[in-house]
Amino acid sequence: MPDRYAVVGNPVAHSKSPRIHAAFAQATGQDMSYEHLLAPLDAFVPTVEAFRGAGGRGLNVTVPFKLEAFALAAVHSSRAQLAGAVNTLMVEPDGRWYGDNTDGAGLVRDLTENLGLELRDRRILVLGAGGAARGILGPLLDGLPHSLAIANRTHAKAVALAAAFAPLGPIEAIALSALPRRHYDLVINSTSVGLASEVHDWPGSVFAPGSFAYDLVYSDQPTQFVHWALAQGAERTADGLGMLIEQAAESFHLWRGVRPHTAPVFALLRPR
Numbered sequence: 110m111p112d113r114y115a116v117v118g119n120p121v122a123h124s125k126s127p128r129i130h131a132a133f134a135q136a137t138g139q140d141m142s143y144e145h146l147l148a149p150l151d152a153f154v155p156t157v158e159a160f161r162g163a164g165g166r167g168l169n170v171t172v173p174f175k176l177e178a179f180a181l182a183a184v185h186s187s188r189a190q191l192a193g194a195v196n197t198l199m200v201e202p203d204g205r206w207y208g209d210n211t212d213g214a215g216l217v218r219d220l221t222e223n224l225g226l227e228l229r230d231r232r233i234l235v236l237g238a239g240g241a242a243r244g245i246l247g248p249l250l251d252g253l254p255h256s257l258a259i260a261n262r263t264h265a266k267a268v269a270l271a272a273a274f275a276p277l278g279p280i281e282a283i284a285l286s287a288l289p290r291r292h293y294d295l296v297i298n299s300t301s302v303g304l305a306s307e308v309h310d311w312p313g314s315v316f317a318p319g320s321f322a323y324d325l326v327y328s329d330q331p332t333q334f335v336h337w338a339l340a341q342g343a344e345r346t347a348d349g350l351g352m353l354i355e356q357a358a359e360s361f362h363l364w365r366g367v368r369p370h371t372a373p374v375f376a377l378l379r380p381r
């Protein structure tokens with residue numbers, strides 16, 4: 110019997126993770142299966158425990174269960190502790206759940222390895238201060254940027270996040286009203302904003318010459334944020350498909366001890 114893995118979420122049918130992990134498994138010769146696992150909104154723990162009982166070895170966790178996965182894990186990686194959320198679960202030899210968070214590492218790997226962006230000494234702006242932002246701040250600060258600013262509709266949440274991460278590097282909360290006077294080399298959208306009209310609260314002047322705009326959301330069509338960033342003068346843009354694939358590779362490495370090549374999977378999911 111192949112080792113069983115899955116992505117658990119609600120909704121989850123749209124997830125590309127099974128295709129990504131099937132490609133990794135084939136390329137690395139791992140004997141494993143990877144499926145979609147839909148958990149009822151009020152039954153995350155029973156669903157994943159039933160999966161473990163049926164021989165499941167590990168899970169990717171997506172919306173809206175990353176906090177419940179954190180609470181379920183008996184042991185956490187340091188990056189999961191920092192993020193306060195778990196996107197990767199693994200059954201330990203003693204049967205307990207180990208919780209990791211590979212989202213931030215996946216983003217940084219996409220930025221630096223795939224997109225050729227240097228983080229050191231860059232001015233970075235993160236838009237949004239929710240769970241997605243919390244997951245990426247630690248790994249971004251590890252890249253030794255000049256500064257990392259967080260701006261959010263609800264300013265108090267940006268202030269709280271900046272305070273929590275201040276021991277790790279030069280991070281500050283910035284009010285939306287102060288943004289028009291600031292310019293950044295890398296602007297990351299971590300909000301759940303979908304409509305172009307909502308984006309207009311952010312001043313386009315945040316894009317310094319040569320700047321890069323990155324949307325954590327992935328989409329085969331340019332996202333509204335990407336459209337907006339290009340119109341405002343961002344030089345290069347990317348959506349989150351590369352991050353999705355890289356965080357999956359990090360999870361795969363944790364589970365199987367093998368690091369798969371990601372470029373062939375990117376080409377598979379986004380043929381040119």
Ligand code: ATR
Pocket residue numbers: 236237238239240241242261262263264266299300301302307
């Ligand atoms: P996630 O886990 O995906 O980060 P979340 O924790 O609900 O989800 O956070 C969503 C983020 O998108 C928040 O930063 C939210 O801003 P608030 O903290 O002010 O709620 C941001 N967001 C959602 N809709 C938005 C909108 N229309 N304009 C600006 N920011 C928005």
